[in-house]
Amino acid sequence: xxxxxxALLSTVPRILSTNPTSSAATPQSLHRPILSSFSRxxxxxxxxQSVDIDLSTxxxxxxxxxxxxxxxxxxxxxxxxLVLGKWVEDHIQSMxxxxxxxxxxxxxLENPDLWNWLTGQEQPPEAVxxxxxxxxxxxxxxxxxxxxxxxxxxxxxxxxxxxxDDVKKGRDSPIAGNQ
Numbered sequence: 001x002x003x004x005x006x007a008l009l010s011t012v013p014r015i016l017s018t019n020p021t022s023s024a025a026t027p028q029s030l031h032r033p034i035l036s037s038f039s040r041x042x043x044x045x046x047x048x049q050s051v052d053i054d055l056s057t058x059x060x061x062x063x064x065x066x067x068x069x070x071x072x073x074x075x076x077x078x079x080x081x082l083v084l085g086k087w088v089e090d091h092i093q094s095m096x097x098x099x100x101x102x103x104x105x106x107x108x109l110e111n112p113d114l115w116n117w118l119t120g121q122e123q124p125p126e127a128v129x130x131x132x133x134x135x136x137x138x139x140x141x142x143x144x145x146x147x148x149x150x151x152x153x154x155x156x157x158x159x160x161x162x163x164x165d166d167v168k169k170g171r172d173s174p175i176a177g178n179q
Contacts, residue, residue: 076111
């Protein structure tokens with residue numbers, strides 16, 4: 001979403017400042033900046049370009065670790081904040097440059113997709129499935145889910161249905177947990 005927001009904020013002023021009566025304001029010229037912005041933002045190297053990976057000095061290493069730790073703990077999904085934040089906090093000190101690039105790739109994923117892939121509700125794409133950071137976090141989530149009661153878990157391949165009204169004892173209320 002942040003990439004989309006940056007693309008729109010950089011493109012909309014150029015479109016609005018174009019004079020519609022001039023010959024340069026053909027429909028092709030209006031669409032060209034938008035397409036170039038999106039292709040630039042969604043290129044394959046974008047995830048590693050979003051964060052400067054400089055591990056040369058202790059200060060730059062500390063700043064990078066703090067930035068990535070903040071990004072992992074402030075995603076907007078409480079569940080992901082807790083899972084990713086704790087995992088990054090435990091493992092970031094031992095990561096090398098390739099591990100940090102893998103972490104940045106995971107942090108660039110959208111929250112709903114990442115949560116569904118980590119909890120096994122959907123199958124991740126192959127590019128995500130081979131990421132070592134994603135695999136490690138998914139194993140941690142799977143281990144934690146094994147400890148939970150079977151009534152509160154979703155079956156593999158199906159989304160969770162949250163039972164927020166467990167206190168209600170009506171005919172249509174859940175029997176136990178997350179049904």
